[in-house]
Amino acid sequence: MTQLWPIALIGILAVAAAGYGVYVLVPTLLRPRWAYLFGAVLALELALFVVAPFVGWWLPRGVSTYSGAVDALFYGILAVTGVTFIGVSIVFTIILFRFTADPERRSVYTHGSHKLEMIWTAVPAGILVILSIVQIPAWLKVKNTDWLKQAITKGRTEDDKRFLQIEVTARQWEWRIRYPSTKHYDEWKTPKSALDDVRLKLPPRPDDLRFVNEIHCAKGQKVLIHLKTQDVIHSLYLPQMRLKQDALPGKTIPVWFEATEANCFKEGNEWKTGFRYDDAAQQWKKDNDFQWEFACAEFCGARHSLMRGKVYVHATEEDFLDWLKTVEQAQGAMTEPAPAAPSK
Amino acid sequence: MTLRSPSSRWLLLSGVLPILLGLLALTGCDDAYSVDIRYPLRTDWMIEKPPTLQPTRYNPPGVFPLYVLDHPDTTLFGPDRDWLIQERDEKKNIFDPRELQQETKELISLSLRELSGRPRHPKVDLFGSKYDELNAKLETQLKLDRKTLAEGAKLYRRHCLHCHGVAGDGKGPTGPWVNPPPRDYRQGIFKFTSSSQGQGERKPRRDDLQRVLLNGIEGTSMPSFHLLKSEEIEALVSYVIHLSIRGQAEYVTMIDLFKEEKGLASPTGQKIYERVRENAELIANQWLKAQESEIKPVKIPEYKSEDERLESAARGFRIFSIKEQGGCIQCHLNMGRDAQFFYDAWGSVVRPRNLYLNQFRGGRRPIDIYWRIHAGINGTGMPALITSDADLQQKEDWIWDLVNFVQFAPYPDKRRAIQEKLDKLQENMKPEQRVKLPLD
Numbered sequence: 001m002t003q004l005w006p007i008a009l010i011g012i013l014a015v016a017a018a019g020y021g022v023y024v025l026v027p028t029l030l031r032p033r034w035a036y037l038f039g040a041v042l043a044l045e046l047a048l049f050v051v052a053p054f055v056g057w058w059l060p061r062g063v064s065t066y067s068g069a070v071d072a073l074f075y076g077i078l079a080v081t082g083v084t085f086i087g088v089s090i091v092f093t094i095i096l097f098r099f100t101a102d103p104e105r106r107s108v109y110t111h112g113s114h115k116l117e118m119i120w121t122a123v124p125a126g127i128l129v130i131l132s133i134v135q136i137p138a139w140l141k142v143k144n145t146d147w148l149k150q151a152i153t154k155g156r157t158e159d160d161k162r163f164l165q166i167e168v169t170a171r172q173w174e175w176r177i178r179y180p181s182t183k184h185y186d187e188w189k190t191p192k193s194a195l196d197d198v199r200l201k202l203p204p205r206p207d208d209l210r211f212v213n214e215i216h217c218a219k220g221q222k223v224l225i226h227l228k229t230q231d232v233i234h235s236l237y238l239p240q241m242r243l244k245q246d247a248l249p250g251k252t253i254p255v256w257f258e259a260t261e262a263n264c265f266k267e268g269n270e271w272k273t274g275f276r277y278d279d280a281a282q283q284w285k286k287d288n289d290f291q292w293e294f295a296c297a298e299f300c301g302a303r304h305s306l307m308r309g310k311v312y313v314h315a316t317e318e319d320f321l322d323w324l325k326t327v328e329q330a331q332g333a334m335t336e337p338a339p340a341a342p343s344k
Numbered sequence: 345m346t347l348r349s350p351s352s353r354w355l356l357l358s359g360v361l362p363i364l365l366g367l368l369a370l371t372g373c374d375d376a377y378s379v380d381i382r383y384p385l386r387t388d389w390m391i392e393k394p395p396t397l398q399p400t401r402y403n404p405p406g407v408f409p410l411y412v413l414d415h416p417d418t419t420l421f422g423p424d425r426d427w428l429i430q431e432r433d434e435k436k437n438i439f440d441p442r443e444l445q446q447e448t449k450e451l452i453s454l455s456l457r458e459l460s461g462r463p464r465h466p467k468v469d470l471f472g473s474k475y476d477e478l479n480a481k482l483e484t485q486l487k488l489d490r491k492t493l494a495e496g497a498k499l500y501r502r503h504c505l506h507c508h509g510v511a512g513d514g515k516g517p518t519g520p521w522v523n524p525p526p527r528d529y530r531q532g533i534f535k536f537t538s539s540s541q542g543q544g545e546r547k548p549r550r551d552d553l554q555r556v557l558l559n560g561i562e563g564t565s566m567p568s569f570h571l572l573k574s575e576e577i578e579a580l581v582s583y584v585i586h587l588s589i590r591g592q593a594e595y596v597t598m599i600d601l602f603k604e605e606k607g608l609a610s611p612t613g614q615k616i617y618e619r620v621r622e623n624a625e626l627i628a629n630q631w632l633k634a635q636e637s638e639i640k641p642v643k644i645p646e647y648k649s650e651d652e653r654l655e656s657a658a659r660g661f662r663i664f665s666i667k668e669q670g671g672c673i674q675c676h677l678n679m680g681r682d683a684q685f686f687y688d689a690w691g692s693v694v695r696p697r698n699l700y701l702n703q704f705r706g707g708r709r710p711i712d713i714y715w716r717i718h719a720g721i722n723g724t725g726m727p728a729l730i731t732s733d734a735d736l737q738q739k740e741d742w743i744w745d746l747v748n749f750v751q752f753a754p755y756p757d758k759r760r761a762i763q764e765k766l767d768k769l770q771e772n773m774k775p776e777q778r779v780k781l782p783l784d
Contacts, residue, residue, distance in 0.1 A: 009367060016360050174560060174567040204702065206755055212559060212568035302506065302518070309571070334644050334710045336538070336551070 004055060011048070015041055035096035042089040049082070061289045063313070064241035065258045069138035071242070076134065080127055142243070147222065148256065151198050154191055162188050162317075163222040163256075165202050166215070170227070170234035170247045170296065173303040174212055181207040182324050201226045201252045209327045213309035215294060218320040219262040227253045235298035238311060244297055262315040263290040271323060273312050377464045377501065383511045385453045386530065386594055389413060390439045392603075394723075395431050395687045399424045402685070402693050406520045410438070410691040438691075439602045448616065452597060455620040460590035463501070463510060466493040468586050470624055482628055485635060486550070487582045496583025499576055503569065512587030514690070522565040525692050529584060530591025532627060533689050533723040536706035538715045539634035546722055547634035553581045555707060563703035585631060593624040639718055641711070642736065645744050653748050654758070658765035660749030663742050665779040670746060675725060679753065679782060689723035696725070702754035713747045759783050 019037040052058055062071055099105075140146075151163060164185070167178040180188075180197075184205065188194035197203070215238075217223045227236055229247035237244045241257040264273040265284045276287040295308035314320040389410040403409040404420055412421045413429060421428075432438040441449075461467040468488045470479060482488045500508075507526040509516040514528035527534070536556065537548040557577050560568035569577060597619050647653045663670040677683050680698035688694045697703070706716050720728035729743060730736050752758040763781050770778045 012363065012367065016363050020360055172565070172567070174570075176562075204755065206752055206758060210708065213570045303567070306503075331709055334714070335641055336638065336711055 004057060007055070011044060015044055035093055035100065038096055039089075039093040042093065046086065046089070060239045062240065062242055063259050063261045063263075063292070064238075064243065065260060066138070066141040067240075067242040069141045073135055073138050077131065080131075148224075148254065151194070151224065154195065161221065162194070163224055164217055164320075165194075165197055165224045165226065166217075167202050167226045167228065168215070168236060168247075169230055170236065170300075170307075171230035172232065172301050173296070173307040175236075175294070175296075175307070175309050177211050177213075177215060178202070178204070179209040179211065179216075179324060179327070181205070181209055182321060182328055183207065185321070185324065198224065201254075207328075209324065209331055211327060214312060215309065216312045216314065216320060216323055217259060218314045218317045219259050221317060221320070222256055222258045224254060224256045227255055232300050233298055234296045234300050234307070236294065237297035238292075238294040240292045240311065246298060259313040261290075262313045263292055264312045264314060266319065266322070269326075271312060271314075273310060277315065377462075377497075379462060379464045381464065381510075382453075382457065382462050383460065383590065385449055385456070386441045386511075386513070386591075386598065388441070388513070388515065389691065390441060390595060390598060391687075391689070391691045392437045392439070392599055394689050394691065395428060395437065397424075397427050397431055397687070399685045399687060399693050402523060405523075408515070408520055408525060408691070409687070409693050413438070439599065441598055444598065444601065448601065451616040452594065452620065455617045456590060456594055458617075459593060459620060459624055460586060463497055464494075465490070466497050466583065466586055468493075468589055468624075468628070470621055470628070472621070475621075475625065478625060478628060481632055485632055486585060486628075487578065488586055492579050492582045493586050495576075496579035496581075496586070499572070499580050500583050503572075504580070507565070512584065512591055524564050524694065525690070526565070528591075528690050529588040530595050531689060531723070532588050532592030532595070532630075534588075535721050535723055536712075536716070537634070537719065537722060538639050540637045540639045540719070541630065541634060543720065543722065543728060545630045546719070547631045549635050549638060550578075550581050550585075553584060554578070557581065559707065561705050562708075563701075563705055589624060589627050589631065592627050593620050596623045596627070639715055641714060641740070641743075643740050643744075645741075654752065654761050655765050655769075656745045657748040657752045657758075657762050658769050660742075660745035660747070661762060661766060661781055662769070662779055663745055664749060670729065670742065672746075686725050688725070694724055699750060699753045708751075710744075710747050710751065713750050714743055717743050717746050717750075756784060 018040050059071060059074070062068060162185070165180065165188075169176045169178070180202070184193075184197075184207070188197070215223075225236070227245055227247045228251070229249055231249070233249065234247045235244060236247060236255070238257065241259065243255060243257045245253060245255045247253065262277060263275060264271050265275060265277075266272075272284075274286060274288065274291040275284040276290045277283075278285045292311040292313070293308055294311055296304055300307065312323075314323065388408075391410070399409070400422060401424065403412075407415060407420060409421070409424075410428075412425045413432065418425060428438075444452075458471060459469065461469075467490050468479075468482055505516055506518045507516045507522065508514055508529070509519065509526075512529035514526040516526070519526045532547065534548040534552070537546050537552050539546055539549050539552075541547070554577055556566065557569045557572075557580060559570070560566050569580070572580075597616070600619065600623075645656070647656070664672045664676075667674065673679075675683060675696040676699060677696075679700055680696050681700065683696040683698065685693050685695055697705075704713065706712050706721070716726070718728065718730050720726045729746075730739060749762070752762060759781055760783060763783060766779070766781060
């Protein structure tokens with residue numbers, strides 16, 4: 001985004017210069033100069049909105065099963081607030097223009113309009129009611145009561161795929177992540193074993209694999225995150241997955257996502273992220289939209305801004321297990337040098 | 345009545361000004377330090393050997409334990425304050441660098457600046473042709489060249505300084521508020537090392553420091569810097585070594601001056617300059633030697649099943665509890681849950697680890713725990729199990745048994761499994777020879 005700073009700077013400077021020019025250069029010719037200034041600012045703000053999606057100042061790529069639903073909701077709300085914004089801006093500018101300060105004009109005293117009050121209370125209330133109904137399916141999709149219920153009652157989901165459970169522990173200022181060992185991951189083939197683990201929120205085991213600031217999973221695999229925090233309130237935010245959940249001290253909160261696209265591949269011993277698989281060319285291509293991350297979205301202290309990590313979505317379950325095995329080898333090391341450390 | 349008064353024009357101007365100033369701020373600042381900024385000379389309490397008395401409590405937030413010696417609030421530490429003052433007066437093991445003569449302090453400061461430069465232009469350079477070889481070695485083997493150090497200094501200011509301080513004294517602004525306190529590099533002691541030098545002169549290998557930076561330290565405020573590039577981590581490691589060499593040269597020189605009772609006299613400039621140089625040479629050589637003396641396990645056991653590891657863990661617990669063997673339980677009372685407080689080499693209050701807590705500060709790989717048991721933890725009361733080659737031959741199996749025990753101990757179900765193995769192991773023993781693992 002840094003390359004967009006000049007545009008923003010020039011924009012803001014232009015507005016400042018325009019306002020100043022209007023004020024100094026045409027002082028008496030155009031009396032309602034404030035109207036020009038505010039009108040120009042509002043028009044530029046609107047223009048920015050129109051331009052933003054084309055210069056990449058927009059939502060990050062949505063790559064989870066429910067990102068579409070969340071985005072639809074966002075666009076719906078944007079439409080409502082956008083129309084309101086344009087309407088208010090126009091009225092505001094016109095009023096500034098028409099009723100500029102005039103010593104000749106007498107003030108008008110009014111006790112208000114009951115009808116108007118009714119309308120501007122009822123319309124937003126109606127919109128809010130509609131929104132609150134419209135968001136229900138999206139909410140259900142995100143909190144997915146369906147598959148979580150299946151996972152908790154049967155240990156298996158309808159599509160009959162294994163899901164991955166990880167524990168993410170936030171602390172000032174990093175994410176500590178606990179993965180199951182490959183052995184335990186294998187055991188989740190039997191629903192009972194997976195069921196116990198969901199219910200016990202992934203009980204700690206001696207062969208757990210611990211990793212910092214990197215979430216790994218496979219494409220098309222549901223990931224159940226048991227979210228915890230060690231100290232203050234943090235918030236786990238995976239923008240590309242459209243997932244955000246506060247972590248509260250003393251609580252273990254389950255959240256989940258399922259990635260629909262992969263963003264990493266193995267080159268030599270290293271897992272490289274930030275790549276898109278090009279079906280036509282049959283190879284991985286560098287693409288900044290595929291550089292996925294997660295971050296803390298709740299101000300948690302001085303180094304809050306550095307509390308972030310990378311998301312690696314492997315193309316297949318085998319790839320993911322391959323990575324898990326390298327971690328397992330590194331953590332079982334009884335001598336140095338340990339087997340090559342996993343991706344960096 | 346006119347609308348356009350001259351003052352309203354200035355009003356608008358003054359409205360535009362903040363916008364312009366704000367834009368100026370957006371362009372960002374150069375985070376390089378001014379050349380005028382120097383490493384501060386040490387002014388805080390120095391301990392030569394950790395106080396032997398046992399403190400009764402942790403330090404209150406915001407006050408380092410040794411600060412209590414001249415803190416205006418005399419009630420802060422309870423009885424510990426008086427005991428500490430008594431011990432200082434009797435044993436003379438705590439020194440106050442502020443007591444040095446102004447002239448001496450200036451000379452030390454100057455010689456240190458010759459040695460290590462300033463935060464803006466850090467270096468490690470023992471001037472003089474007789475040190476040429478050593479200087480070259482430091483650059484190639486320890487990567488203490490000026491370019492890496494300058495890069496490291498920049499990163500250090502951004503990521504580490506707020507706890508570890510400008511001079512690496514562990515007394516940055518956020519330092520006193522975290523427990524355990526941030527490491528003070530100026531004594532040249534680092535807790536988690538894998539080199540085989542003697543306890544006093546042991547330095548970490550670059551890999552050890554790098555591992556700490558990459559993984560952070562569980563259970564402390566040290567976070568992971570996993571997202572930095574590997575060159576950046578390397579640069580930070582170099583800079584930490586630089587700070588440590590500078591700090592230890594200062595520390596050793598000052599302690600020497602105090603012990604010779606000359607600290608209050610005014611030695612000639614040349615003498616202090618030479619002393620700092622010689623100490624730095626000694627320290628640099630220790631660092632160089634550490635890089636080549638990694639502790640490598642000789643026998644690496646292979647376990648075919650978890651059962652075998654549990655049997656090993658059961659043997660490990662016997663070694664843990666029997667005084668003549670490991671005797672770990674003497675400090676790790678009730679598996680470390682009832683452990684006493686101690687002062688460590690930095691004068692901060694520490695406790696032996698609670699083994700049921702599932703926290704492994706030095707790393708949780710078997711090799712990490714092997715190193716901790718083999719060589720102890722520097723600066724703390726944790727002693728080395730192995731002190732000679734003969735020891736190693738005899739006791740290496742013990743280490744692996746202990747490693748297995750320590751790895752399994754935090755898990756209640758594994759503890760029960762270990763107890764079963766113990767029962768089998770101790771079947772034919774006399775009751776007084778048996779040990780019992782506290783299950784919960």
